[in-house]
Amino acid sequence: MTTPLRPAPEVSREPDTRETRRAFLAERLAAVRSRIAHAAQAAGRDHTGITLITVTKTWPAEDVRLLAGLGVRDVGENQDQQASGKAAACADLSPALSWHFIGQLQTNKAPSVARYADMVHSVDRTSLVAALGKAARRTDRELRCLIQVSLDGAPGRGGAHPDTVPRLAALIADEPLLTVAGVMAVAPPQEPAERAFARLHRVREQLLGDHPGAGVMSAGMSGDLEAAIAAGATHIRVGSAILGRRTPAR
Numbered sequence: 001m002t003t004p005l006r007p008a009p010e011v012s013r014e015p016d017t018r019e020t021r022r023a024f025l026a027e028r029l030a031a032v033r034s035r036i037a038h039a040a041q042a043a044g045r046d047h048t049g050i051t052l053i054t055v056t057k058t059w060p061a062e063d064v065r066l067l068a069g070l071g072v073r074d075v076g077e078n079q080d081q082q083a084s085g086k087a088a089a090c091a092d093l094s095p096a097l098s099w100h101f102i103g104q105l106q107t108n109k110a111p112s113v114a115r116y117a118d119m120v121h122s123v124d125r126t127s128l129v130a131a132l133g134k135a136a137r138r139t140d141r142e143l144r145c146l147i148q149v150s151l152d153g154a155p156g157r158g159g160a161h162p163d164t165v166p167r168l169a170a171l172i173a174d175e176p177l178l179t180v181a182g183v184m185a186v187a188p189p190q191e192p193a194e195r196a197f198a199r200l201h202r203v204r205e206q207l208l209g210d211h212p213g214a215g216v217m218s219a220g221m222s223g224d225l226e227a228a229i230a231a232g233a234t235h236i237r238v239g240s241a242i243l244g245r246r247t248p249a250r
């Protein structure tokens with residue numbers, strides 16, 4: 001018995017690119033969540049104490065919406081222009097997204113960042129504390145601030161010298177709508193990440209003495225999240241392992 005020929009499908013056979021992208025993101029997100037769980041287990045830590053921030057820089061707002069549908073709540077961006085546009089395009093989502101500003105920040109962008117960001121990871125100088133404090137008062141929004149620490153003292157990538165952290169923290173604490181939430185760093189390329197992150201952890205421990213609410217340690221990206229979790233990171237910032245390789249490279 002032969003199967004009757006089926007009529008040609010009337011619907012387009014073009015792949016649904018949105019659905020394809022959703023499936024891609026779902027798979028990569030699951031893989032990163034599993035890496036986090038394994039790293040936490042290896043470090044004897046509870047993985048629920050680790051917040052995954054999905055870094056969506058260079059990717060469209062549509063990706064952020066797909067990620068939100070997959071349970072992502074924390075989103076990281078490193079450029080005000082991109083971040084403000086995407087935050088506006090996603091403002092209708094419920095539950096609301098939490099926006100993390102993770103890039104080097106010019107003081108003239110502080111008023112814009114204060115409108116959508118919940119946490120600024122890159123506070124590294126007194127002029128920026130003043131600008132963010134003023135902007136937060138203007139918009140009447142609270143901003144949680146992380147002090148970005150330079151772990152190798154190299155200029156250019158941003159970050160404060162570890163010795164200046166107590167002074168920056170005191171200035172942040174003096175601003176009515178800014179809070180000292182903790183520390184952030186990017187691992188320097190020339191040494192094992194875990195050793196560098198261990199120094200960041202010590203800076204955070206010292207900070208906690210004067211600022212008991214400063215529990216956040218933001219460290220670890222696609223390539224070194226295991227090292228960061230081993231060193232005590234509470235927030236990790238993952239872009240390419242979830243969204244794919246960025247072009248042009250950043």
Ligand SMILES: *Cc1c(COP(=O)(O)O)cnc(C)c1O
Binds near residue numbers: 078221238241
């Ligand atoms: C881009 C970026 C990340 C994410 O990097 P990936 O390697 O893509 O995971 C994390 N932190 C900062 C500060 C970034 O600029």
